[in-house]
Amino acid sequence: MSSQRKPRGPYRKSAERREQILQAAYEAVDEHGERASLQDIAARVGVTQPALTYYFPTRDELLLAVLERRDVVGKALASAAGEGGSLVRAMAAGASLTTDHPGVAKLYVTLSAAATDPESPAHAYFAERYRRLAAEAEEGAAVQQRVGGIRADAPADHLSRVLIAVMDGLQLQWMHDPTVDIAAIAETFALLLVPPVGTEPEAKPAE
Amino acid sequence: MSSQRKPRGPYRKSAERREQILQAAYEAVDEHGERASLQDIAARVGVTQPALTYYFPTRDELLLAVLERRDVVGKALASAAGEGGSLVRAMAAGASLTTDHPGVAKLYVTLSAAATDPESPAHAYFAERYRRLAAEAEEGAAVQQRVGGIRADAPADHLSRVLIAVMDGLQLQWMHDPTVDIAAIAETFALLLVPPVGTEPEAKPAE
Structure with a gap:
């Protein structure tokens, strides 16, 4: 059951069709945006x-699968x-994910808000x-902290x-006003995370 | 027309009634949440x-007036x-505005998302x-930068x-999971804005 062999035959065809539909x-x-019709997608x-x-x-x-795909991308x-x-x-x-695909971003914003219910x-x-x-980002942040990538x-x-x-939040602001340069603002945020001078981690002992 | 006198008589009564309804x-x-009925409010x-x-x-x-009031608060x-x-x-x-009044926070999140359309x-x-x-926060940030309050x-x-x-963004995360301590996380964010050592603004000349 846990074989890593490439699927073939009917199963592979089914996976390909699923992928075509998702795409x-x-x-x-x-x-x-969220108005996309099943009829259009099927066609x-x-x-x-x-x-x-x-x-x-x-x-x-189907819509949640689209958002899942967006997370993967x-x-x-x-x-x-x-x-x-x-x-x-x-x-x-990350910001370009919003500005390059506004329709999908809009679906994300709307569904995420509605799903608070x-x-x-x-x-x-x-x-x-x-x-x-949050768990993935925490793990990434902890690694970056150890190597001195972030404070x-x-x-x-x-x-x-x-x-x-x-x-x-920046995604939401951009949807309300597409003239906001959220890529540049996201970069400014990243600079806030640069370790302050004098707080770099100690050098690793030579092997 | 631009008199600063206190409104009185019918106008004042009308303003009071408007305030009662808003409250x-x-x-x-x-x-x-957004399911609040006009019937309930009138009652x-x-x-x-x-x-x-x-x-x-x-x-x-009426719902937008509620959100406007929330911004004022x-x-x-x-x-x-x-x-x-x-x-x-x-x-x-700011975080307590979300956690103390989740129904109003939910209205804000939902309407703000829907309004991207x-x-x-x-x-x-x-x-x-x-x-x-954004303009108000920018002005506040510029002032804090001049006095050395933020980097x-x-x-x-x-x-x-x-x-x-x-x-x-934190508000949205809290609505999806109320165990997230967004007040503490917002404080951590504020600490990222503390001026790095050695970048304090020059002392003002003595008067």
Whole structure:
């Protein structure tokens, strides 16, 4: 069951079709925001709407899958840009996730807000998402603190929550006013995290 | 027309009634979030629903007035706590605005997200609100930079946008998980703004 072999045959085909639908949904949402219709998405893939619901039983599930994909893309972007530990470039890359795909960003902002209602179908999804993001960011922050990439005089779990808040909050400001240069502002925030002079970690003993 | 005399007679009575309705709406929203009904609000004041619409023609206008009131309260709280320039206490006071009045916070989060849609009736209101908040925070940041209250090595307009983002973003995280101590995290953020040693502004010449 835990085989790492590449799936083949009907299963692989099914995974490919699911991926096509998800990609089409991403594009449709990017163009039309949360108003993107299942009909439009099905048409982009060339399948019927019932075929679409075979992969994503409800519209909510498909939209949440789009946001999950956005998180994956964002993580990849930030980690590629932050190669070598540049938080400044990682923050700017995170901002581009908003400005390059405003329709998906709008879906994220709207669903995340609506999901604060415990009765929302997306409530559990977002609660878990924030927990996971915060844990990942905390781990990243702790590593950067050890190597002197960011200041070590603040708790890593607080810094991770602040970082997520800055990205969410700047995204919201940009949607209200697209002239706000959120990439530049995110870079300024990253500079606040640079270790103050004299607080660098001690050099590692030579091996 | 620009007389500063205290309003009296029918006008004063009308202003008082408007204030009562606004206060009742604030409490109703605090208890029921955006689901607060006009019927409930009218009942709290002891007026009919038509009397209520004399002061606030639409439900949207009343809800936005509640959010405007929230901003006024938040500003007063932050400025009282920040007396003497303590950004740390001001940030914690801002966080209490969320945790003490979750229903109103939820209305803010939901309407602010929905208003990113240019077709939303609240779109112009929020765009203007963010512009005003950012301008006010920038002015406050510039003053603090001159007196050495916060670091001067980052642009004041960027810091103001980051500060608003942190408050918005932490609020959202708290609504998804009320165990997150956003007051403590906001204080950690404020500490990031403390001027690094050796960057204090030059002492003012003696008079």
